[in-house]
Amino acid sequence: MKRLLMAATISAAMVVGTASADTVKIGYMTTLSGGAGIIGKQMQNAVKLAMEHTGGKLGGVDAEVIFVDDQRKPDVAKQLANRLIKSDRVDVVAGVIWSNLLMAIHKQVTRSDTLLISSNAGPSPLAGGGCHKNFVSMSWQNDQTPEGMGKYMQDSGVSSVYLMAPNYQAGKDMLSGFKRHYTGEIVGEVYTKLGQTDFQAELSALRAAKPAATFVFQPGGMGINFVKQWNQGGMNDLSKLYTVFTVDAVSLPALKDTALGVIATQTWSPDLDNPMNQKFVADYKAKYGGYPSFYAAQAYDTMMAIDYAIGKAGSADTEAMRAVLAGGGMPTTRGILQMNSNQFPIQNVFLREVVLDSDGVATTKIIDTVFENHGDAYAKDCKF
């Protein structure tokens, strides 16, 4: 019986193997359930929109996207990555919102000679000494965006700042990125719990510290909680709020005009003026209602990069695709993107402000460019 079962499994695996020969398979991992489900939903929407724009093909080859829900849990992510590599035999594993999840699956995916493309997370270890040639980022290295904010606040002469971020890899990267270009006084540095809902105690401590400015990184639902409580505490009278990845198209529908005037840096914005972005934003709004977030834009860019890589390489061979992506030049919603030596994008960092659009919907608008063609700080440590 056991032998029969084994034979059956082997033949089943072979069927999958032959079927995948003429179609490209992409395993797309994101968070579809739980509090962060909205982020994953936006990314899934964007991937579907990208596939629509490419006519269901990637690089001219029939393509299939398998979505998996990591539930924001590293152990689940590991199991799913294993399944995508071994049982679904995908050509590319893409997506991944959270840095701690990307760290968890990085080794097993890259070592199985499968291309891993991040649509969001960009932890510093994977950009520096722990980089791998089979890993490509289509988003940013975590430090890049807060570096822009640090530079902007330094240049605009902000005298003192209070820092706050959740206690995990990305939170630490964000604050160290911020401090790279900001040399003013740091009156407080607080790490909150990941997934924290109530910030009242931290806000009380912040008020007592009396900083001229406050810099926070609170992604997803935490950003909604934070900005709400910031306003209710009348904190705007005391300190000016600067953010990264906290106020975006995911949180704005829940915040509406309470977030007006909040400043953030970002490598993308819905009003970024290039044809691919205008088409993406217009079609996304028409199809799903509401603005796409940067998560969605990066998911779209990931699919467009795969499309470009397969088209140019002529196959979905891991090394061939990697070589194309490493060379850069792919069209994205951020324009033609160039790549650094560690396969992270070199890109502009913009200053965005929350405004109301002509229909009275809260969105973000670019008000300045802080960095042009900005690479990350870790590329020099990366040797493939």
Next chain:
Amino acid sequence: MTLTLLLEQIFNGLQSGVMLFLIAAGLTLILGVMNFVFLAHGAQVMIGAYAAASLTGITGNFYFGALAAIPITFLSGYVLEYLLIRHLYQRDHMDQVLATFGLILFFNEMIRIGFGPAALFSNLPPSLSGFVYILPDTPYPVYRLVVIGAGLVCAVGIHYLVNRTKVGAMVRAGANNEAMAAALGVNIGLLRRFIFAAGACFAGIAGVMLGPLTAVEPGMGEPLLILSLVVIIIGGLGSVRGAFIAAVIVGVVDTLGRVVLPLILRSFMEQSAADGAGPALASMMVYLLMTIVLVVKPTGLFPAKG
């Protein structure tokens, strides 16, 4: 840290304790009196928050939305008990865990289907969004004061209900010896349904009050469930008084731990090490407290069953 800041932080702890109590009050009765393991209590918080946020959105009146949400949560608890829970009392605890864990997934998915995965907009009316000075140089959001007030009113109400009314006497009798209470003519089936619905209602009130403070999104009540279980264990199963005292203790310990521990660690550790260890230790504080209570008083501080 100045004295006023310390007082303010204790006040913050009181506020989060009051919120925890509302969730734990129902849960301690369900666990203690009915001996029923109910994991989906966080879903009642979510139902309350969604009911209030969506009714406020439709009518444009925050007070109407908040008040109308309360009977909805009572009703949802009542119907849930009637449809499912009452069939599970005779099953063992593992079956109850499985069934009510399934309920968590069910409710989250229902909310996702009905309202979408995005967080709902919910904000305060202008009349509640200001702040007042509770201490010199210490502005405090009016709404949080309302939360404390409403929570304390509920606590007094629950205390009165349990200790001064006939229904309360039945509840206490049920907590002590259910078979004897039944033999003396208490309709245990109805009593259970009432306790369950009342518990859901209190959790719902917590959800209503949480809505304007936090993101109204699927699964929003789950982080609170674990903490309220800790509260129940510290307070003693089935004891409303124990739940109140334990909730305030947990709220204050959690709040002070988050704020004070990193400062203490920084005084003798390198900053980067303290920044890493501080939040990690702070989030362990309430569990350490629970462990100590379990070692010293295994039945909790105020056990209902003698």
